[in-house]
Amino acid sequence: MRIALDGKRALVTGSTGGIGFAAAKGLAAAGATVIVNGRTAERVEAAIRDIRLEVPEAKLEALPLDLAAADGCAAAAERIPAVDILVNNLGIFELKPFFEIDDADWERFFQANVMSGVRLSRSYLKGMMERGWGRIVFISSESALNIPADMVHYGFTKTAQLAVSRGLAKVARGSGVTVNAVLPGPTASEGVSAMLKPMAEEQGISFEEAGAAFVKAERSSSVIQRLASVEEVANMIVYVCSEQASATSGAALRVDGGVVDTIA
Structure with missing residues (x-):
């Protein structure tokens, strides 16, 4: 199978490192123009340089904005009016006992892990539907199903992403746009x-x-x-963004190494 995304424009949030970086690199290797996002121009430019070392022909753009904040998402939508592919990878995590997680922590995790994807999907999904093609992918986690006792607030946001992605898949039904979640395990x-x-x-x-x-x-x-390696997770992300994945929507796609002990 050869995945070709030539002519497609992809925004990968939080793509200066980790899974987001690997996804940006994979999409660029498939021919997409990839918008690399991070909070600072320095990190974004460094990521672009690193991607070009491995994918010399990569078509890349820089978007140094904090997309965990509402004003950052608004600025992104103003600078980039339309994309064909949106990978909502931005996320934060921390180990913290439940009784030490205060209201500010809950709000911070909700804004970064959930509302960033909600806001950007609200900005880009309608245009995808009007054009008859698009891909939105939320990077969730096996922690959405196996809520970790040492970071309940993180698990909660990952479960929320599954609900949002499934709901948006229904919003986009019959339009040619797919919305899915990818659930990495220990990576x-x-x-x-x-x-x-x-x-x-x-x-x-x-x-x-x-x-x-x-x-x-x-x-x-x-x-x-x-x-798992970040590249192994990115392989699933690139696939679900492809033309070949056109019948996959509303799914929670596990790349968890079998951690979740269920066959369904």
Whole structure:
């Protein structure tokens, strides 16, 4: 299967690192013009340089805005009136005991993880429907189904993304636009790498071994028994953005390594 997205314009939020960066790179390799987003111009330009090192022919644009804020989303819609593909990847997480999560934390997580995607979808979905083609993808998590006790506020927002994506798929029914959610499991993103590398060095083991030990201890139901790479998650994102995925909409697509212990 050759995925070709030539002529398509894609916005990937939070794409200066991790899964978002890998998705931006994958979409660019498939021929899409990709709008790279981060909070600072420096990080966005660095990400664009890094993508071009691996995909020299990449067509890239910069969007240095904080899309966790309402004014950032409004500015994005003004600067970029239309896109064909919207990947709502922007998100934050932290380990925090429930009784220490105050109202400000709940609001911060809701704004970043849920409302950023809601606002941008509101800006771009109607145009996609009018043109008869479009893809919206919410990057959720297996934590949407396995709510973690040590970050309930994060799990709540990931579940909310599933509800929004399913609802928007119904809004777009019959239009040629698909809306889906992708659910990564334990992944070797920047945040996880930062947590595990000191452990690997202290124990004198490789990062891969540390990742496998983490998965076995913290996500023992994993079928692959290791961390996924960001590229493995991005492969699903690129596919669901493709012409070939035209019959997939309203779905929660798991790239969790089998962590969620269900066949449905």
